[in-house]
Amino acid sequence: MSDFVMNFIADVKAKNPAEPEFHQAVQEVVESLEVVLERRPEYRTAKILERIVEPERVILFRVPWQDDQGQIHVNRGFRIEMNSAIGPYKGGLRFHPSVNLGILKFLAFEQTFKNSLTTLAMGGAKGGSDFDPKGKSDNEVMWFCQSFMTELFRHIGPNTDVPAGDIGVGGREIGYLFGQYKRLRNEFSGVLTGKGLNWGGSLIRPEATGYGSVYFAAEMLATRGQTLEGKTCLVSGSGNVAQYTVEKLIELGAKVVTVSDSGGYIYDEAGITRDKLAFVMELKNVRRGRIKDYADRYHGAVYTPVDPTHDYNPLWDRKAQCAFPSATQNEINAKDAANLLRNGVYVVSEGANMPTTLDGVRLFLDAKILYAPGKAANAGGVATSGLEMAQNGMRLTWTREEVDRRLHHIMKAIHKACWDTAEQFGMAGNYVNGANIAGFIKVADSMIDQGLV
Numbered sequence: 513m514s515d516f517v518m519n520f521i522a523d524v525k526a527k528n529p530a531e532p533e534f535h536q537a538v539q540e541v542v543e544s545l546e547v548v549l550e551r552r553p554e555y556r557t558a559k560i561l562e563r564i565v566e567p568e569r570v571i572l573f574r575v576p577w578q579d580d581q582g583q584i585h586v587n588r589g590f591r592i593e594m595n596s597a598i599g600p601y602k603g604g605l606r607f608h609p610s611v612n613l614g615i616l617k618f619l620a621f622e623q624t625f626k627n628s629l630t631t632l633a634m635g636g637a638k639g640g641s642d643f644d645p646k647g648k649s650d651n652e653v654m655w656f657c658q659s660f661m662t663e664l665f666r667h668i669g670p671n672t673d674v675p676a677g678d679i680g681v682g683g684r685e686i687g688y689l690f691g692q693y694k695r696l697r698n699e700f701s702g703v704l705t706g707k708g709l710n711w712g713g714s715l716i717r718p719e720a721t722g723y724g725s726v727y728f729a730a731e732m733l734a735t736r737g738q739t740l741e742g743k744t745c746l747v748s749g750s751g752n753v754a755q756y757t758v759e760k761l762i763e764l765g766a767k768v769v770t771v772s773d774s775g776g777y778i779y780d781e782a783g784i785t786r787d788k789l790a791f792v793m794e795l796k797n798v799r800r801g802r803i804k805d806y807a808d809r810y811h812g813a814v815y816t817p818v819d820p821t822h823d824y825n826p827l828w829d830r831k832a833q834c835a836f837p838s839a840t841q842n843e844i845n846a847k848d849a850a851n852l853l854r855n856g857v858y859v860v861s862e863g864a865n866m867p868t869t870l871d872g873v874r875l876f877l878d879a880k881i882l883y884a885p886g887k888a889a890n891a892g893g894v895a896t897s898g899l900e901m902a903q904n905g906m907r908l909t910w911t912r913e914e915v916d917r918r919l920h921h922i923m924k925a926i927h928k929a930c931w932d933t934a935e936q937f938g939m940a941g942n943y944v945n946g947a948n949i950a951g952f953i954k955v956a957d958s959m960i961d962q963g964l965v
């Protein structure tokens with residue numbers, strides 16, 4: 513690491529204390545950019561890095577709401593408007609008790625580069641709350657969403673900032689948020705993506721992140737003349753991204769043997785079939801139950817609860833060729849990465865954002881496996897949000913086939929941009945550097961064009 517990069521990261525840590533996920537995301541990107549800064553000194557002169565790690569705006573607000581028993585609760589709401597150099601702010605909302613400023617800043621920072629890679633005009637943002645939708649009634653979730661939007665509405669708009677879903681924010685929450693925005697503004701506009709099909713949503717948006725991550729894996733395999741057919745795959749999570757990752761993998765002839773939630777994971781040696789996936793979808797999206805029920809329903813499957821005394825995740829210690837982490841950040845540490853490699857995994861496509869720690873990433877890169885970082889592999893979600901915005905703007909809806917075709921095309925384009933950029937900078941096959949550099953250059957050049965703002 514050069515002195516400049518080391519000092520830069522030390523400054524970011526000093527200026528943003530107690531935000532380890534943000535430090536991690538910045539370090540990964542800045543390490544990749546060393547070579548770019550050498551070739552393009554104008555970025556140093558214009559202080560692009562110093563500006564790009566500083567959010568353009570951070571909004572932090574109180575969200576009071578009442579539960580079904582009449583008790584009053586207060587949560588914290590956030591919106592990080594990170595960078596608008598290439599388009600309106602765009603990025604999801606996360607409702608989870610772990611949410612804090614540092615986590616949302618890491619997500620908004622990643623989002624800036626990811627959105628740049630999609631080929632569409634979208635800036636970077638992220639937001640959310642430490643509210644936990646688990647165990648809440650539909651009414652409680654609605655009261656919360658209405659209170660959250662009662663503050664957020666004044667900061668967003670279809671040409672300003674367009675939020676979407678993320679962990680804990682799915683179709684139900686987007687519906688309540690949209691309803692309240694419309695009521696407060698007296699305006700029906702494409703201010704959120706992930707909307708219901710009857711009121712401005714796009715076909716394939718729910719599927720897009722998972723499908724996109726599988727399309728990216730298929731592109732990586734194609735560079736070695738291989739396909740996903742017959743490959744054994746490990747998937748973590750059982751939410752939106754995981755479900756559609758499993759669906760596309762089944763369609764392409766792969767065998768998926770795991771899914772998980774925050775309570776534990778199931779291993780189904782026979783493979784998850786379409787029927788079993790339908791059970792998972794009903795369990796998670798309708799009954800809002802726990803993944804443990806899968807093992808009660810399907811006798812060949814084994815459930816292993818999370819053991820907090822373990823320093824590794826047993827889900828990643830199974831024989832397979834491909835892994836699709838699709839739950840949350842830092843779910844693969846160095847030990848997990850070593851276990852994956854030992855078990856024969858040579859394709860890792862990150863559906864989740866930053867699921868691998870820096871040490872884990874280094875192991876994957878050293879082993880020269882096909883490793884796709886989240887900002888490239890899971891960009892299909894936000895790309896399809898961009899397609900939803902395009903349809904809203906035209907007041908038209910495209911067919912399922914049309915949106916899927918465009919998504920597939922975008923994932924191929926992202927793969928090519930990462931591949932070509934890595935090669936151009938003398939690091940062929942390194943998708944981490946390829947994604948960081950390709951995403952960065954477009955934003956950095958736009959910032960220079962627009963002057964000191």
Ligand code: NDP
Nearest residue numbers: 678679680721749750751752753773774839840864865893
């Ligand atoms: P969901 O809320 O639909 O599902 C999240 C899944 O991950 C659930 O199975 C959940 O289990 C599990 N999970 C969440 N937090 C933890 C934790 N701390 N430890 C273990 N398991 C956990 O979210 P999504 O599927 O939308 O998001 C998953 C990941 O994909 C996130 O990293 C998100 O940022 C990323 N992503 C999502 C996009 C989208 O379009 N939705 C786009 C791009 C990235 P439980 O039910 O027990 O909480």
